[in-house]
Amino acid sequence: MVPTAEHYDVVVIGGGPGGYASALYGASAGLKIALVEKRWLGGTCLNVGCIPAKELLESAHVYRTVATAGDFGVRAGTPEIDWAATQKRKQAVVDELVAGVATLLKGRKVTVYDGHGRLHAGRTVTVDPNDGGERITLTADAVIIAAGSETRTLPGFEVDGRIVMTSDEVLSMPEVPGSAVVIGGGAIGCEFASMMSDLGTQVTILEALPKILPGVDKDASQVVERSFKKRGIEVRTGVRVTGHEPGDGGTVVHVEDGDPVKADVVVVSVGRKPATSDLGLDGTAVEVDERGFIVVDEACRTGEDGVWAVGDCIDTPALAHVGFAEGMVAIRGILGEDPQPIDYGRVPWGIYCRPEVAFAGHSEESAREAGYDVVVAKHRFSANSRAKIIGEQEGLVKVIAERTPDGRAGTILGVHMVGPWVTEQLGQGYLAVNWEATVDEVAAFIQPHPTLSELFGDTVQDLTGRRLH
Numbered sequence: 001m002v003p004t005a006e007h008y009d010v011v012v013i014g015g016g017p018g019g020y021a022s023a024l025y026g027a028s029a030g031l032k033i034a035l036v037e038k039r040w041l042g043g044t045c046l047n048v049g050c051i052p053a054k055e056l057l058e059s060a061h062v063y064r065t066v067a068t069a070g071d072f073g074v075r076a077g078t079p080e081i082d083w084a085a086t087q088k089r090k091q092a093v094v095d096e097l098v099a100g101v102a103t104l105l106k107g108r109k110v111t112v113y114d115g116h117g118r119l120h121a122g123r124t125v126t127v128d129p130n131d132g133g134e135r136i137t138l139t140a141d142a143v144i145i146a147a148g149s150e151t152r153t154l155p156g157f158e159v160d161g162r163i164v165m166t167s168d169e170v171l172s173m174p175e176v177p178g179s180a181v182v183i184g185g186g187a188i189g190c191e192f193a194s195m196m197s198d199l200g201t202q203v204t205i206l207e208a209l210p211k212i213l214p215g216v217d218k219d220a221s222q223v224v225e226r227s228f229k230k231r232g233i234e235v236r237t238g239v240r241v242t243g244h245e246p247g248d249g250g251t252v253v254h255v256e257d258g259d260p261v262k263a264d265v266v267v268v269s270v271g272r273k274p275a276t277s278d279l280g281l282d283g284t285a286v287e288v289d290e291r292g293f294i295v296v297d298e299a300c301r302t303g304e305d306g307v308w309a310v311g312d313c314i315d316t317p318a319l320a321h322v323g324f325a326e327g328m329v330a331i332r333g334i335l336g337e338d339p340q341p342i343d344y345g346r347v348p349w350g351i352y353c354r355p356e357v358a359f360a361g362h363s364e365e366s367a368r369e370a371g372y373d374v375v376v377a378k379h380r381f382s383a384n385s386r387a388k389i390i391g392e393q394e395g396l397v398k399v400i401a402e403r404t405p406d407g408r409a410g411t412i413l414g415v416h417m418v419g420p421w422v423t424e425q426l427g428q429g430y431l432a433v434n435w436e437a438t439v440d441e442v443a444a445f446i447q448p449h450p451t452l453s454e455l456f457g458d459t460v461q462d463l464t465g466r467r468l469h
Contacts, residue, residue, distance in 0.1 A: 006138050008033060008034045008138060009026070009031040010034070010140055010142045010331070011123075011138050012034070012036065012143075013119065013147060014036070015037030016046075016148045017042075017323035018043075020104075020327075021323060022328075022330055024104055025327055025328050025331045026334070027105075033110045033111070034110070036113045036116075037113070038115060041098055041102055043311075044272075045323075046097055048168045048171055050320055051097060053192070057195045059081075059086045059199075061198070066079040081199055083176055114131070115128050116128045116130075118281075119145065119279055119281055119286065120283055120284070121282075123141070123307065124138070142308065144310060144334075146323070147279055147309075147311075147312075148312045150272060151166040151168055152166075153268055157243070157244060157266060162265075163251050164244070164266045167188055170267050176201060177264040179201060179202040179250070179265075180201050180204070180263050181203075181263040182205045182267045183269060183270060185205045185207030185235065186207075186269065188269045189205060189212075190353040193353070194228070194353035197228075202232065202263075203232075205234065205236065206239050206241055206255065207239070208239065209237065211237055212228075213351065216351070217359065217364055217365070217414070220357055220359070220396070220418040221357075223394060224353065224355060240255070242255065242256050249264065250265070272312065274291070274294070274312060284304045285302070285305075287302070293314055293315040294313050296314050298341035299330075300314070301333065308334070310330050311326060317349075321348070325347075329342060345361065345362070346433050348430045355394045355420065355422075356419065357416075357417070358425065359414065361400070362414035363416060367402075374400050376398065377459050377460075377463045378396050378397065378399070379455050379459045380395065381394065382394075386451050387420060397416075397419075397422075397458075399415055399456075400415075401439050401463055408464075411436050411439075412436075414433060415429030425453045439460055440464060443461045
């Protein structure tokens with residue numbers, strides 16, 4: 001042990017969802033915890049990711065609700081966006097939640113160090129304070145690396161925060177642009193495209209893959225694409241961008257073997273990469289792969305004894321709630337409790353564009369690729385009474401089940417939803433998939449009426465061979 005070092009049961013490097021979840025969960029188990037964060041508590045999710053993005057999407061939802069109030073007999077006039085007020089509210093939400101994390105950490109007696117943490121041999125962590133003070137040395141019985149991620153960029157698209165932006169900059173853009181090109185049709189790109197379109201921006205999505213929302217069941221992604229096109233969002237798939245040419249206050253994006261696109265701004269949304277380039281690690285057995293991910297086993301343990309890694313810096317789904325779960329797995333491993341590994345193929349996913357997407361488990365395509373003989377049922381929100389009441393009837397619920405030897409539907413393999421507030425409806429589908437429930441077991445449960453969520457029950461009921469609605 002370094003003579004001047006402060007010793008802890010666990011030192012956590014990184015204060016995002018995986019890091020602060022590790023610290024809070026470990027502290028609640030009675031461990032002495034230190035957390036080192038070089039930028040901001042809450043990480044990407046809380047500061048430039050999930051929370052501010054969803055807050056702006058909610059502002060777009062309110063704007064849209066007011067604009068269509070006349071359909072419900074409410075005379076509200078023509079709405080206008082006060083973007084400065086929208087940004088102020090977004091930041092207030094973020095600041096309050098960040099302060100809440102700090103309060104939780106303080107309440108559980110977690111020591112927070114503001115600075116850049118690096119791991120060395122012997123579970124020694126050095127901290128270079130943000131205020132320029134003297135280097136601090138910490139030692140620990142265990143270390144959890146939760147270094148998080150950072151935005152990816154593209155060659156030929158230098159980020160200037162004015163014309164070319166990543167997700168970091170678009171969440172704080174000073175005004176709603178008249179037109180925008182979104183490069184990347186994944187979850188984040190579709191959320192930004194949806195939000196800006198609802199606020200009046202003319203949006204073009206350029207996606208290199210054959211469809212938007214890769215990984216989402218084909219039926220669900222097609223609903224989103226049709227909805228986008230109906231709203232005037234141009235969706236171009238299977239295209240590659242080669243650069244852009246600024247001018248006249250905007251820019252022209254060049255597309256390989258395709259027509260160029262003129263826009264006021266370009267949003268580069270091509271994913272994130274692990275922030276592992278400056279973690280020290282010399283003299284340790286922690287391995288980093290060719291893509292920058294820290295290599296771990298199914299219990300989130302690295303190759304170095306007593307060192308775990310969680311969250312976006314390992315090659316698992318880059319979801320805040322997955323980081324929470326991995327933090328708990330790491331702490332339980334540190335406590336010697338032999339935790340059950342996370343089944344990453346069954347974690348819940350939520351995409352907050354309009355219409356929303358939520359799913360857990362296999363898509364129809366992936367189930368067949370995995371060798372399952374499947375039975376599928378899908379019901380549309382167009383026939384759902386609550387969807388008609390609220391005036392949002394786009395979308396469907398799709399349930400994928402394994403075919404039993406007698407030809408009937410058995411174990412539920414996947415639940416995919418697209419439509420109004422489906423991110424709030426996935427719970428029962430997630431539980432069905434993870435408890436390996438059968439169609440008959442789930443169909444026996446009563447669904448409340450009228451609700452959006454009863455469409456899941458109707459879809460499962462369909463798979464029993466006897467329909468109600």
